[in-house]
Amino acid sequence: MTINNLCKTCGTEYPQGDESPKTCPICDDDRQYLPENGQQWTNYNELSTNHKVVITELTPVLYAIKIEPAFALGQRALLVLSEQGNILWDCIPLLDEPSIEFIRSKGGLKAIAFSHPHYYSTMNRWAEVFDCSVYIHQLDEPWVFNSGSSIQFWRGDEKPLWDGMQIVHTGGHFPGSCILKVDGLSAKGGLLCGDSLYVARSKRHIAIMYSYPNQIPLLANELKETIRKVSEQEFDTIYGAFDWQNLKGNAGEVFKNSVERYQESCLQF
Numbered sequence: 001m002t003i004n005n006l007c008k009t010c011g012t013e014y015p016q017g018d019e020s021p022k023t024c025p026i027c028d029d030d031r032q033y034l035p036e037n038g039q040q041w042t043n044y045n046e047l048s049t050n051h052k053v054v055i056t057e058l059t060p061v062l063y064a065i066k067i068e069p070a071f072a073l074g075q076r077a078l079l080v081l082s083e084q085g086n087i088l089w090d091c092i093p094l095l096d097e098p099s100i101e102f103i104r105s106k107g108g109l110k111a112i113a114f115s116h117p118h119y120y121s122t123m124n125r126w127a128e129v130f131d132c133s134v135y136i137h138q139l140d141e142p143w144v145f146n147s148g149s150s151i152q153f154w155r156g157d158e159k160p161l162w163d164g165m166q167i168v169h170t171g172g173h174f175p176g177s178c179i180l181k182v183d184g185l186s187a188k189g190g191l192l193c194g195d196s197l198y199v200a201r202s203k204r205h206i207a208i209m210y211s212y213p214n215q216i217p218l219l220a221n222e223l224k225e226t227i228r229k230v231s232e233q234e235f236d237t238i239y240g241a242f243d244w245q246n247l248k249g250n251a252g253e254v255f256k257n258s259v260e261r262y263q264e265s266c267l268q269f
Ligand SMILES: [Zn+2]
Pocket: 007, 008, 009, 010, 011, 012, 024, 025, 026, 027, 028
């Protein structure tokens, strides 16, 4: 019997059991929300019968991977192609045969790395298919409810990878929130940021919040710390978790202006 163990609101898959989990701790948290009619569950088989994966080229070495029609949080995962091994930044709940074939045709995955727990989705399925490691900051270990042998928790401020790429711990949105620094993405380097930085619809502001859907700000000391860590990076380009979050060439300037706005407001209380 198939148990409904995939949260319809956030797309997190919980371990198979005799019955559905009582609640989704990811959604039952101040940073998230449950629908008005309460917790809803589905399962992977159901998801795969009425949804597909769509892959879009953003640059010759960067692809966006999304579910259509939109499901749960509606985020994209980002596939970074690199000489010594490809990385999937964040994840989506569905993986279908055409997308497996596509990713394999580009050299498969060496690792999946995460910005934070909202996008863990079905990470163990992905890791099994591509026989790759999963990198999660150790401070977010309490949010991993479906542990798998591929998951590697790392500690500290930075995790150097290969070809000059590195995961940088920013904290803020979650204690273990991270960004991925990819030098080759643009002239001054690119950041893949998940929800650690949130590019506004106008593309003229970058928000850094405890909760985006619930509009809860960060504590001032946490905001300062995240700003400090991002400011240490050189970058001119940012790709976030959603379609419109592509800032090409002027991301450093937008970040600087956004920080000034924060300094003029909440940091002065
Ligand atoms: Zn959920």
